[in-house]
Amino acid sequence: MVKSIFLLVLCCVTTLTGIAKEDKSFEGKASFYAKKFNGKRTSSGERYKNNALTAAHRSLPFGTLLEVTNKANGKKTVVRVNDRGPHRKKIALDLSYAAAKKIGIVRSGVGYVRVRVVDRQAIDSSLVASNEGMQ
DSSP: OHHHHHHHHHHHHHHHHHHHTSOOEEEEEEEEOOGGGTTOBOTTSSBOOTTSOEEEOSSSOTTOEEEEEETTTOOEEEEEEEEOOOOSTTEEEEEOHHHHHHHTOTTTSEEEEEEEEEOGGGSOHHHHHHHHTTO
């Protein structure tokens, strides 16, 4: 009996680990936080910073790293999920002002993006270097 329970638990853990490691990506519209939110608390409890490379997503865990690519110009950045939102149905992701500026959507206010969940080790070294200078 104990052996059966152990095998069942082992199978469940192995399955869940495999699901977590799948390459998750999606496309949609991204907008950005207004500057007036600078210093306000996010859902994760940390304060929003205009110059940090962060994002809000409805369901991804806090701390998830996302590579965001502007489909119109190919510009990319890596952001960390630290808030819940966006609260508008047609928007898939809210970016910090710095992230929006980096991928070129500040002028238009919204942009069509490709978003990919990335592992810290899988991030392109040039993106990591440029992101660390902005936080």
